[in-house]
Amino acid sequence: MSDRSRNSRRSPPTIKTLADLSGYSIGTISKALRGSPVVAPATKEAILKIAEEVGYQANARGMALRTGKTYQAAVLMPVTAVSDYEWDGVEYTQILSGLSQSLEGSEYRMSVLTIRDAEDGLEAARRVVDLGLADGLIFSGILQDDPRINFLVDAGFPFVSLGRCRRELDYAHVDVDNEWASHAATQRLISGGHRRIALINPRSELCYAADRVDGFVRAFEEAGLSASIDLIVGGDLSTRFGRESALDLIERNDPPTAFVCVNESTTLGVLSGLRDAGMSIGSDVDVIAYDDINVSAYFTPPITTFYQPIEVLGRTLGQFLLKRMAGEEPGALKQVFRPKLIARQSDDLGKKQV
Amino acid sequence: MSDRSRNSRRSPPTIKTLADLSGYSIGTISKALRGSPVVAPATKEAILKIAEEVGYQANARGMALRTGKTYQAAVLMPVTAVSDYEWDGVEYTQILSGLSQSLEGSEYRMSVLTIRDAEDGLEAARRVVDLGLADGLIFSGILQDDPRINFLVDAGFPFVSLGRCRRELDYAHVDVDNEWASHAATQRLISGGHRRIALINPRSELCYAADRVDGFVRAFEEAGLSASIDLIVGGDLSTRFGRESALDLIERNDPPTAFVCVNESTTLGVLSGLRDAGMSIGSDVDVIAYDDINVSAYFTPPITTFYQPIEVLGRTLGQFLLKRMAGEEPGALKQVFRPKLIARQSDDLGKKQV
C-alpha cells in the first residue's frame, strides 16, 4: 500500500477519484453532485458521503470548459484619470466590498478590469463578451448615451450598471436619486435665503451631472427664482478641482453665497479654497455635499450632507447581477436610492426647515 | 454557401477552425501560436496570418484546463472591519490600479477576494492554492507573524506581500520604510522642541505598527530623551479613531504637544478632535502624518506629511508577482520605499531642520 497506490496523495480528488471509490460511473457522479433527479436517492447519498470524505471540490477549469461559463463577475473599475494622485473620492473599495458580500454564498468570484473611461470600458466589455472572460458585468460612471450599455443590451449580456443613462432601454441598474438630492440641497439653501448658489458638478457627459443640474434648476423654478446656472462648474472629482473652482467662483462679479458639492473630496477642496480666500464657512458661505464615506462630519466645519453608503449600492448590484446571470429579465432589477439628509453646523437652515 | 457552411458564423474561431482553414493539424497550430521552434518558419507564418485574419483568440478555459494555470492574479482585499462606513484611509483602489498597470501587457488578469482579517486571509489563500483559483497572490496588512506568509512560503506558491513580517523568511515583498519615516517624523518634532509626542498607530499586531514604534523610540533615544511611549495608541485607521484618540490624549495629565499620525484618515480625525477641544494646530500642537492620497494639503491647516503614492507600490507588486509567477526566485524581489517629506504649515520646524 504505497503512498500513491490507490489515488495519488498529491493531486486533489476529481470525479474520477469518486468514480473509482464508489464504483459508479463519472456521469452518475456528476449528476449526483449537481443534484439531478434521475439518480437514485440512495446512490446520491452514498456519493455525496464519499465526496465529503475525500474533500472533493469541483475543478473550476473543467466546469468552465464544459459549460462555457466562467463563474466570474467582472467589474470595470475606472482608474482615476486624475494626475498627481489626487483624491477623487471615488470609493470603489466600497463597491467591491458590497459586491463581494452578495457574491459570497454563490459560486461566483469577482474579477476586476481597470478602464480609463467609458470608451475604454466599451473595449473591455467587448473583450469580456467575445472572449467569455466573465458571465456578468458591473460598471459605473454612466454617460447620458453610454456605449457600454448600448453594446451590452444589444449583445444580451447580463450586466448591472451603477447609474442610468438617458436612453430608453431596458436594463438592470442601481442608482442614487441625484435629481432629488440636488433639488433638496438647493431648496434648503434657497429657503435659507441664498440666491446665488454654486453647483460643483462632475464632468457634464456623465448622466448624473445632468440629473443634478435638473434638480438644481427645478428648486429655483419652484421658488419662482431664476437659477444661478452661471455658477455651475464641472470637472474631475478631485479635491484640487473643488479648491480651484471655489477660488474661481468667489472672485467673480456676483459670487456665490452657498455651494452644493458633488462629493466629499470636492467639498474638502471647496473648504480649503474658501478658507484661503478668507471666507468663513457657515456665515459667509454654506456648503452642502453629497457624502460617500461619511467623512464630512470631521471637516472644518462639519458639513451638512446627503448620505448614501456606497456599500449598500454594491450589495444591491451584486444581488441584481446574480439574478441576471441566472437568466432573470432586467424588468424588476432596478433600484434608485434616496440618500439621507444629515444636517450639521455648516448651514443654519435646519430650524427653518420642516 | 450558406451562413454556417464553412465554419459557423456565430461561435468564435478555435484551433480547429484554423486547422480546417490552413490544412495543418491542431497540434501544429498550437505550437505555431506558442512560437515553438519545431514548426517550420514558413508554416508558422502562414498560420499566424490566418489566425490574424479570422481574429483568433485562444480560449482561456481550454488553456486553463490543459495547463492547470488560471492566468489570474488574485488580490486579497480587506473589507473594512470598521463599522458605520467610516473612512479608514485604506486606498485599495490605488493598489489595484497600480497592479493592473503592471499586469496590462501580460496575459494575466486580476481577481479580487475580500477578506476580513489575516486569519480569514489564510482561508482564502488556502482556497486559492488548493483549488487553483489563481497563479499568484497579493496581499497586505502583514502581521508580525503572518499566517498567510507562513503558509504560502511553505506551499511554494508565488506571492508578493505589501509589508514585511518579522520572521526570517525568504519571500518577495514591497514595503514602506515605516521605521525610517516614523523616526524622521519624531525627530522633526523633537528638534522643534516637543517632548510629549503622541503616536497614532494601527493595531499592534500589524508589523508596521511595531516598525513605527521602533522608529519613534529610536528618535527619542538618539536625542538622549525618554520616549513618550505612554502616548502611543493603536486602533483601526478610521477618522473616528483619530478623533477619539486625540480627545482622550489631550485630557491626560501630561498631554501631548504634537502628534505623529499613521495616515490621512486618522489625521483628519485628530484635527477634528483638537479643534473641538479648543486647541489651535500649529501653535498648540503639531501633527505629522503619513500621506496616502495627497489630501493633507487641503486640511485645516495643511499638514506636513511623508508622502508615498500607493499606486507606485501597486505597480511594483505587479512587476514582482509577474516574475515570481514566471518562476523567478524571491531573492531579488524585495523593495522598501522611503516616503518623501512634504513640509507644510502644520509645524514650524522646516527652518530649524537641515
Place this chain on the structure above:
DNA sequence: AATGTCAATAAAAACGTTTTTATTTTGTTT
C-alpha cells in the same frame, strides 16, 4: 541500395467536467 538521422507534421491522449446516448435491470402488463 539499404540504413539511419533528422525535420516537419500528424495523430492521439490528456486535462475534468457535463450532457447525450446506450445499456442494463426491474417491474408491470397481457
Place this chain on the structure above:
DNA sequence: AAACAAAATAAAAACGTTTTTATTGACATT
C-alpha cells in the same frame, strides 16, 4: 411467459487546449 415501459446507471462524446508519441519524407551515410 413474453413483451414492454420505466428507472437507474454506464458509456461515450464533447468543450479547446497542450503535450506526447507516431508517422512521413528527405537527406546523408555506409
